[in-house]
Amino acid sequence: MSTQIPAGSIAANLEGVRVRLRKAALVANRKELDVKLIAVSKTHGAETVNEAIEAGQTIFGENRVQEAAAKFPAITAGKPSIELHLIGPLQSNKVRDAVALFDVIHTLDRDSLADALAREMKKSQRKPRLLVQVNTGEEPQKAGIAPQDTPAFLERCRDHWGLMIDGLMCIPPVEDEPALHFALLLKLARDAGVKELSMGMSGDFETAIAFGATYVRVGSAIFGERAPTVSGAIPE
Numbered sequence: 001m002s003t004q005i006p007a008g009s010i011a012a013n014l015e016g017v018r019v020r021l022r023k024a025a026l027v028a029n030r031k032e033l034d035v036k037l038i039a040v041s042k043t044h045g046a047e048t049v050n051e052a053i054e055a056g057q058t059i060f061g062e063n064r065v066q067e068a069a070a071k072f073p074a075i076t077a078g079k080p081s082i083e084l085h086l087i088g089p090l091q092s093n094k095v096r097d098a099v100a101l102f103d104v105i106h107t108l109d110r111d112s113l114a115d116a117l118a119r120e121m122k123k124s125q126r127k128p129r130l131l132v133q134v135n136t137g138e139e140p141q142k143a144g145i146a147p148q149d150t151p152a153f154l155e156r157c158r159d160h161w162g163l164m165i166d167g168l169m170c171i172p173p174v175e176d177e178p179a180l181h182f183a184l185l186l187k188l189a190r191d192a193g194v195k196e197l198s199m200g201m202s203g204d205f206e207t208a209i210a211f212g213a214t215y216v217r218v219g220s221a222i223f224g225e226r227a228p229t230v231s232g233a234i235p236e
């Protein structure tokens with residue numbers, strides 16, 4: 001590239017992440033384009049998101065419906081190529097807003113949510129793509145379908161609610177070797193015949209790519225460390 005990118009800027013961080021992604025795809029003998037980078041912009045303001053857009057980033061991830069609803073409509077107005085993904089838990093009372101706002105929802109994790117999504121999608125005629133969150137570590141405090149229940153849940157989504165499921169998502173336990181969880185998610189996706197695998201964050205996305213990730217969710221490596229918050233299970 002001919003233009004100077006200041007070190008530590010979002011453009012430079014993004015380029016660094018893209019280089020890592022490209023290398024990991026090469027090592028895994030996969031096509032770079034088969035791994036889509038989600039820039040996780042939670043807690044960061046519109047100005048920061050716009051910097052990433054100017055640096056060529058098109059896919060963004062948010063973990064809270066309300067935060068995304070307050071921030072994104074102004075950012076994406078007149079920019080149809082920007083894609084917004086929900087990567088955090090979805091409460092049933094936010095389903096309408098989520099269906100209106102997001103292009104992809106990664107966190108379908110229970111029957112009641114499948115039911116609410118199916119109704120809202122029918123009513124609004126909007127069809128965000130859906131991924132099912134799997135609790136690969138079977139952690140009691142974490143959302144997601146248990147691995148052994150995943151095939152039956154996918155079947156119910158399709159047969160009972162008529163929902164097309166594009167893939168699976170997981171957040172491995174912080175203290176575990178992530179590769180074990182990525183391998184499990186890959187196996188579940190293959191067995192079920194779903195295509196997308198949402199796995200891998202700033203610290204482990206190369207490993208996720210080696211295990212077939214099609215979406216990696218990268219926050220701090222692009223936007224820097226987030227201010228600490230008081231909330232629980234998901235590393236904010």
Ligand SMILES: *Cc1c(COP(=O)(O)O)cnc(C)c1O
Nearest residue numbers: 040087201202217218219220234
């Ligand atoms: C915040 C978050 C990420 C990004 O994490 P980093 O370690 O900052 O890359 C990825 N996935 C989910 C579900 C998140 O909540």
